[in-house]
Amino acid sequence: MAYWRLYSLLFFFLLVPAQAQSGPAVRMLDQATVTISASVTPPGSVPDAPIALPDDWHDTSSTLPDQRWYHLTFDDGGWSLPAIYVERACTNLEVWINGQLVGSGGSMVEPLTRNCYFPQLVRFQRNLLQATHNRLDIRVVGYPQERVASRQRAGGLSQVLIGEQAELALRYDPRLFWSITLAQVIGICMLLVGLVIAALGWVRRQDRHNLYFGLGLVLWSIMGMRLHVQHLPMTVVASEILFTALYAPFAYAVVQFLLHYVGQQRRWVQRVLMLQCVAVPLLLLLTPAHTLAATATALYVVLGCEFVLSFTIFARQSWRFMRGDFWFMGANLILLLALTAAEIAIQSGWLALPKIHLIHFAMPVISFGMGLRLVRQFATALSEAERLNRELEQRVADKTAEIEHSYAELSDLRAEQAAATERQRIASDLHDDLGAQLVTIAQASLYATDITRVAELARQALTDMRLSVRGLTGEPTPLPHVLADWRSETVERLTLAGVTVLWNTDDPPMHWVLPARIQVQVTRILREVVSNVIRHSGARRCWVDIHVSNDQLRIGVEDDGHGFDTSQASQGQGLGNMQRRARVLGGTLEIGPRQVGGTSIRLDVALALKSEDQATGSGGAFP
Amino acid sequence: MKSVWVLEDLPESHVWLGKALEAVFPGIAVQRYSRLADALEAARTQPPPDLALVDLSLPDGSGVTLIKLLNDLAPRTVCVVASIYDDDLHLMPALRAGAQGFLLKDQSWEQIAELLRGIAEGRPPLSPAIARRLLAHFRPQMHNFMTEPLTQRETEVLGIIAKGMTLAEAARLLGISSHTVSGYTKEIYRKLNVSSRAEAALTARNIGLV
Numbered sequence: 001m002a003y004w005r006l007y008s009l010l011f012f013f014l015l016v017p018a019q020a021q022s023g024p025a026v027r028m029l030d031q032a033t034v035t036i037s038a039s040v041t042p043p044g045s046v047p048d049a050p051i052a053l054p055d056d057w058h059d060t061s062s063t064l065p066d067q068r069w070y071h072l073t074f075d076d077g078g079w080s081l082p083a084i085y086v087e088r089a090c091t092n093l094e095v096w097i098n099g100q101l102v103g104s105g106g107s108m109v110e111p112l113t114r115n116c117y118f119p120q121l122v123r124f125q126r127n128l129l130q131a132t133h134n135r136l137d138i139r140v141v142g143y144p145q146e147r148v149a150s151r152q153r154a155g156g157l158s159q160v161l162i163g164e165q166a167e168l169a170l171r172y173d174p175r176l177f178w179s180i181t182l183a184q185v186i187g188i189c190m191l192l193v194g195l196v197i198a199a200l201g202w203v204r205r206q207d208r209h210n211l212y213f214g215l216g217l218v219l220w221s222i223m224g225m226r227l228h229v230q231h232l233p234m235t236v237v238a239s240e241i242l243f244t245a246l247y248a249p250f251a252y253a254v255v256q257f258l259l260h261y262v263g264q265q266r267r268w269v270q271r272v273l274m275l276q277c278v279a280v281p282l283l284l285l286l287t288p289a290h291t292l293a294a295t296a297t298a299l300y301v302v303l304g305c306e307f308v309l310s311f312t313i314f315a316r317q318s319w320r321f322m323r324g325d326f327w328f329m330g331a332n333l334i335l336l337l338a339l340t341a342a343e344i345a346i347q348s349g350w351l352a353l354p355k356i357h358l359i360h361f362a363m364p365v366i367s368f369g370m371g372l373r374l375v376r377q378f379a380t381a382l383s384e385a386e387r388l389n390r391e392l393e394q395r396v397a398d399k400t401a402e403i404e405h406s407y408a409e410l411s412d413l414r415a416e417q418a419a420a421t422e423r424q425r426i427a428s429d430l431h432d433d434l435g436a437q438l439v440t441i442a443q444a445s446l447y448a449t450d451i452t453r454v455a456e457l458a459r460q461a462l463t464d465m466r467l468s469v470r471g472l473t474g475e476p477t478p479l480p481h482v483l484a485d486w487r488s489e490t491v492e493r494l495t496l497a498g499v500t501v502l503w504n505t506d507d508p509p510m511h512w513v514l515p516a517r518i519q520v521q522v523t524r525i526l527r528e529v530v531s532n533v534i535r536h537s538g539a540r541r542c543w544v545d546i547h548v549s550n551d552q553l554r555i556g557v558e559d560d561g562h563g564f565d566t567s568q569a570s571q572g573q574g575l576g577n578m579q580r581r582a583r584v585l586g587g588t589l590e591i592g593p594r595q596v597g598g599t600s601i602r603l604d605v606a607l608a609l610k611s612e613d614q615a616t617g618s619g620g621a622f623p
Numbered sequence: 624m625k626s627v628w629v630l631e632d633l634p635e636s637h638v639w640l641g642k643a644l645e646a647v648f649p650g651i652a653v654q655r656y657s658r659l660a661d662a663l664e665a666a667r668t669q670p671p672p673d674l675a676l677v678d679l680s681l682p683d684g685s686g687v688t689l690i691k692l693l694n695d696l697a698p699r700t701v702c703v704v705a706s707i708y709d710d711d712l713h714l715m716p717a718l719r720a721g722a723q724g725f726l727l728k729d730q731s732w733e734q735i736a737e738l739l740r741g742i743a744e745g746r747p748p749l750s751p752a753i754a755r756r757l758l759a760h761f762r763p764q765m766h767n768f769m770t771e772p773l774t775q776r777e778t779e780v781l782g783i784i785a786k787g788m789t790l791a792e793a794a795r796l797l798g799i800s801s802h803t804v805s806g807y808t809k810e811i812y813r814k815l816n817v818s819s820r821a822e823a824a825l826t827a828r829n830i831g832l833v
Contacts, residue, residue: 455731462707462729470710480786484751487787495789 026163027077029053029136035069040108042096042137043069054088056353057144057155065091065110065141065236066155072136074162076129083123083165084136085172088158090116091142091236097128098135108141110235116142116153117183117227117357119175123165136160143236147289149244149296151347152357153226153236179357183227186364193371194218200378207381209260210374216253217367219246224360237292241284244296248273248280251303258310261329262317273306297347304340311337328373332366339363425517429468433524433577437461463527467520479512479548479609482519486546490530494542497534499559505546512550512609521581522553522605525589528578529557529601537561537599548607553587555603563593624648624701624743626672629655630662630689631705632681636728640676640705643735647743648674659684663692671697674743676705677722679713687720694721694816703742705735711752719819723747723812746790746805747812754784757811760818771814780807 030053037043057066084095084103092113095103103122106113142155161168198214201207223246232239252273259265280299287295311333318326339359345351437457444454483505494501533542539561547554575591582589587605594600627644631637637655644651654672656662659681666689675693677686690702704717704725714725724742726735738748758781761773773781776797783793790808794801 459729459731466708466710469708481751481755484755484785484787488751488784488789491787491789491792 025077025079026161026167027074029072029074029160029162032070032072032138032157032160035071036067037069038067039069040139042071042099042135042139053160054158055156056151057142058146065112065143067108067139067141068155068157070138070140070157072138072160074134074136075132076126076134077163079126079164081123081165082126082129082162083121083168085161085163085168086120086122086138086158087161087171087175088116088156089120089138089140090153090155090157092140093120093157094139095120095122095124096137096139097124098130099137100124100128102128106230108139111231111233112141112236114153114226114230114232114236114239117179118230119172119179121165121168121172136162144290146291146293147237147240149240149292151293151349151353153240154293180228183224183357183360186361187221187224187228190217190221190224190364190367193368194221197371197374200375207378208265209257210378212253212257212260213371213374216250216257217371219250219253220363220367222246223250227357227360237289240292240296241281244292244299245281245284247299247303248277251306252277255306255310258314258333261325262314262322264313264317293347297344300340300344300347304337304344307340308337329370332370336363336366422517426468429464432580433464434461434468437464460531464524467523470516470520476513476515477519478510479508479514480510482514483508483546483548486523486526490526490544493530493534499533499539500541502541502543504544506548508548512548514553514607514609518553518585518605518607521585522555522603525578525581525603526555526557528574532574533557533559533561533599537563539598550609551607553603553605553607557601558594558598560594560596560598563597563599624651624673626652626654627674627676628662628665628672629653629676629705630657630659630681630686631655631676631678631728632657636678636705639728639732640735643732643739644676646732646736647739658682659686659689662689666692666696671700673700674739675700675702677702677717678728679704679706679708679717685716687716690717690722691720694820701742703739709750711750711756714753715756718753718812719815721816721819723809741805745809746802747808749784749790749808751785751787754781757781757815758785760815761811771817773811773814777807777811780804781811 031050032053032055033050034055035043035045053070055070057068084097086093086095089105092105092108092115094101094105094108102124103120105115105118105120138157138160140155140157143153145151145154148154161171194214194217196214197210198218201209201211201214204210223243226239226243234242255273256265256270259269283299284292284295314333315326315330318329339362342351343359346353437460441454441457441461444457445451487503487505491501491503533539537559539559541560543556543558545554545556579589582603582605585605587603590602592600624647627648629637629640629644631640634657637657641653644653651674654665656665660683662677671693675689677689679686686704686706690704693700693702701724702717702720702722704714704722705728706713706725707728708714709725709727714722717725724738724747726738726748728735730738741748758778761778761781779797780793783796784790788796790804791801794804797804
């Protein structure tokens with residue numbers, strides 16, 4: 001796996017700085033005398049007690065920040081371009097040679113310039129040097145370990161190297177690169193990666209763990225600013241509290257990430273972690289200044305325990321359900337646990353302070369590995385989703401084709417059925433009407449006394465046939481046209497018979513279309529009614545009222561004739577036919593006497609009117 | 624009216640129509656044809672009649688062919704469709720070919736006589752369905768250089784008839800005599816025929832016949 005190569009590369013580089021060897025032109029100074037003094041120039045009197053460098057500060061209950069003057073003595077080594085290299089001077093330093101200030105790390109009063117992680121290379125003129133007993137004064141300001149949250153930021157001074165500037169640069173440059181430049185690059189990368197992964201988690205609620213992972217990376221990159229940000233607008237103690245307090249949200253993110261990753265998130269855990277985010281800063285603010293380090297170490301232990309706990313849950317779940325994740329993530333996390341333990345050990349003083357802030361460099365690499373894994377998971381999920389989507393589209397297309405096919409079959413079937421129904425209707429029309437009429441004609445022509453009756457019957461049969469043919473071939477007709485045809489025929493016939501017609505109809509819109517079936521049947525009924533008026537009523541006047549709504553057709557015909565008795569059997573044939581036709585249409589036909597004399601006929605037919613385009617496109621009775 | 628041709632394949636209808644003709648035009652010379660080919664031959668070789676009653680569905684073709692031929696050879700001949708169909712689908716081609724009226728063979732001979740008299744006196748029949756067809760034919764957007772447009776009055780008459788009114792009602796509504804209404808009807812038929820002939824001529828030229 002690519003990650004392992006990455007790791008081995010990292011550890012190889014970690015070993016590199018330790019190999020720096022001392023050339024002959026470099027002299028190491030590791031004996032000094034110390035004066036605790038607030039003086040801004042080298043104090044004159046020098047105490048006798050020498051100490052060995054490196055010197056780590058412990059609480060002295062002095063004024064804050066602590067300031068110590070280190071006095072070192074050296075002889076001229078004959079360097080053409082002399083320089084002093086200080087690997088670590090925390091928090092800041094000034095360098096004086098023979099009473100002359102030759103270099104300063106920055107602000108020596110609060111807010112201090114933070115140089116704990118910055119190596120110092122101070123060049124100076126060789127003409128400042130005497131042959132022997134040159135006096136080197138190093139002024140260091142900082143805080144003892146008890147007052148800062150981390151050993152790395154406790155006040156102190158490492159050994160001092162003096163020698164040829166070019167020689168020292170060989171030590172200074174890699175040290176600066178490893179401590180600062182790399183930390184800056186890593187910090188920026190982690191911030192960006194964290195933001196991206198958090199964004200992924202934010203947009204996809206299902207991948208909430210990504211949000212926490214990204215949040216964790218962002219917080220870590222902010223905390224990492226301790227390493228390389230020299231100027232902060234606050235005292236060292238305040239920044240210590242701030243950065244240490246950030247561990248609480250970091251723990252929140254890590255624990256939540258682990259629990260979400262294996263789907264074991266709990267509401268109460270989240271509440272506790274949030275509470276912790278509030279409680280930790282309060283605790284740090286309230287804790288006595290000289291116990292900050294102890295409090296912070298205790299805090300690291302607590303957070304470490306939370307970490308271990310959530311990791312245990314993670315390991316158990318992933319072992320059960322996500323074996324692949326277990327090995328990869330588990331290995332990373334165990335590495336992280338080991339680093340955390342080491343860090344706690346370092347902070348507690350059980351281990352010597354390493355030259356490199358180990359956790360700050362291992363952490364990003366591990367995080368990157370895990371981040372890459374998460375991104376790969378995301379990409380895999382995305383590809384999977386796309387594949388599923390394609391499959392789904394294919395399935396939808398198949399289904400659509402299938403449905404279209406079924407629909408085509410169904411509509412064919414329906415058209416077939418409609419046609420069959422229509423054929424049956426025409427057949428029954430021919431059989432019932434034309435057949436009956438022809439039978440009547442056949443019989444009447446032999447036995448009827450009135451030959452004109454036969455002719456009339458035949459004519460009527462022809463008229464009916466014409467209508468049947470129209471129904472057979474005709475398209476659905478707009479209602480206004482149907483009404484016009486009815487009016488023309490009715491008025492002409494009645495007028496010829498000497499009956500005055502008073503015609504009254506609605507004016508329906510042109511897009512209302514009457515199905516041919518209804519048109520044919522109602523035309524027949526109306527004809528029969530008119531025939532009855534002409535033949536039997538003896539009326540002088542006839543009123544026709546037709547009202548159309550989109551769900552009903554209502555025709556009323558009244559005459560002022562002498563009326564007739566509906567119970568009379570002789571009228572049976574015609575009336576029976578009309579009743580039958582009305583029934584076929586699902587309508588009603590009422591025949592009765594008119595109150596002021598004459599006959600009143602009313603036909604009601606239910607309609608489901610369609611506009612013309614719908615009617616022709618629907619595969620209705622006459623497709 | 625002195626001479627009439629009757630193109631009709633049913634002998635009974637010949638008798639029936641003859642009776643009506645005799646009633647309207649006493650002493651008229653009736654020439655009977657029962658096949659389209661015979662009538663077409665006669666139209667080409669013999670002097671044209673004053674009147675022609677033409678059935679549409681004949682054993683050897685459509686009566687419209689004869690109407691068209693007579694219209695070309697003898698514009699003065701009055702052609703009348705005598706058929707068992709009175710719907711616009713059947714009648715429009717005949718009207719376009721130059722028929723000036725139509726009647727139903729199954730009507731009583733008195734009714735037929737009345738219709739014939741009307742046609743002879745310049746009162747051609749007009750049903751709502753045919754009026755609607757005519758209105759569609761003469762719609763402004765259908766106009767081209769061949770179609771002589773209808774006057775406003777002619778359009779009004781068609782509109783009223785299309786609504787199902789009788790000619791008499793149309794006359795009353797427009798405040799004119801029914802004779803004038805008949806004049807308009809006749810004019811509309813003429814324009815229809817003219818435009819049809821122009822179309823036919825154009826079609827013939829397009830396919831290279833002329």
